[in-house]
Amino acid sequence: xxxxxxxxxxxxxxxxxxxxxxxxxxxxxxxxxxxxxxxxxxxxxxxxxxxxxxxxxxxxxxxxxxxxxxxxxxxxxxxxxxxxxxxxxxxxxxxxxxxxxxxxxxxxxxxxxxxxxxxxxxxxxxxxxxxxxxxxxxxxxxxxxxxxxxxxxxxxxxxxxxxxxxxxxxxxxxxxxxxxxxxxxxxxxxxxxxxxxxxxxxxxxxxxxxxxxxxxxxxxxxxxxxxxxxxxxxxxxxxxxxxxxxxxxxxxxxxxxxxxxxxxxxxxxxxx
Ligand code: KIV
Numbered sequence: 625x626x627x628x629x630x631x632x633x634x635x636x637x638x639x640x641x642x643x644x645x646x647x648x649x650x651x652x653x654x655x656x657x658x659x660x661x662x663x664x665x666x667x668x669x670x671x672x673x674x675x676x677x678x679x680x681x682x683x684x685x686x687x688x689x690x691x692x693x694x695x696x697x698x699x700x701x702x703x704x705x706x707x708x709x710x711x712x713x714x715x716x717x718x719x720x721x722x723x724x725x726x727x728x729x730x731x732x733x734x735x736x737x738x739x740x741x742x743x744x745x746x747x748x749x750x751x752x753x754x755x756x757x758x759x760x761x762x763x764x765x766x767x768x769x770x771x772x773x774x775x776x777x778x779x780x781x782x783x784x785x786x787x788x789x790x791x792x793x794x795x796x797x798x799x800x801x802x803x804x805x806x807x808x809x810x811x812x813x814x815x816x817x818x819x820x821x822x823x824x825x826x827x828x829x830x831x832x833x834x835x836x837x838x839x840x841x842x843x844x845x846x847x848x849x850x851x852x853x854x855x856x857x858x859x860x861x862x863x864x865x866x867x868x869x870x871x872x873x874x875x876x877x878x879x880x881x882x883x884x885x886x887x888x889x890x891x892x893x894x895x896x
Contacts, residue, residue: 634653
């Protein structure tokens with residue numbers, strides 16, 4: 625699609641059911657994002673994403689959307705401590721998680737890692753620009769590439785990681801000038817989030833799109849209001865339960881069984 629200049633749609637999601645519906649909707653790429661740490665597990669930071677949980681949801685998303693390209697986000701510290709650990713964990717995403725691509729937050733210094741993963745047969749998406757896993761150092765998720773020097777750094781990162789073998793690039797929270805500068809020097813598809821309209825693909829967190837997030841980031845415009853829909857459905861259930869009017873089907877005893885029960889109770893009463 626990128627080669628034909630057809631924009632492609634990508635969403636971060638976290639479970640098989642949502643993935644099934646998003647595949648039916650024609651979303652082209654699903655990301656098992658480490659944002660699950662906040663969205664699903666209720667942590668404040670994406671660095672709290674557990675590795676086993678990440679592998680598990682990747683496999684769940686693939687089961688829900690078997691015909692969609694699935695990208696797995698490598699959690700904080702699952703690829704930093706050593707090349708060997710990174711290889712082992714990336715292998716888990718490919719084999720246990722059934723991922724098509726692994727994504728890792730990186731700058732040009734991670735070129736060696738991307739090269740080694742690529743040579744081993746792991747397709748890599750390099751996530752540049754704002755890198756939420758470094759929030760503890762930067763003091764929060766900050767936009768990248770807003771000065772000339774920062775912009776040049778993001779472009780260097782993207783180019784170095786592509787040269788190292790990355791099959792996809794993802795750039796987060798940068799001005800459109802930075803996106804355009806990356807596009808000028810790279811050839812692989814570029815996915816953007818908060819990076820303007822020029823990227824080949826666009827990604828958002830599905831909860832932001834569905835209106836489930838209390839304070840979505842500035843670049844994430846909801847297209848549905850599922851938060852209120854869930855709240856209203858919950859209220860309706862509370863009302864139905866309180867009125868003993870829960871709706872839905874019920875079970876009946878098999879033919880003749882109610883009579884047998886009555887007879888047996890009557891006999892027990894006589895014998896008492
Ligand atoms: O985990 C995530 O949600 C991400 C975004 C870039 C979509 O990495």
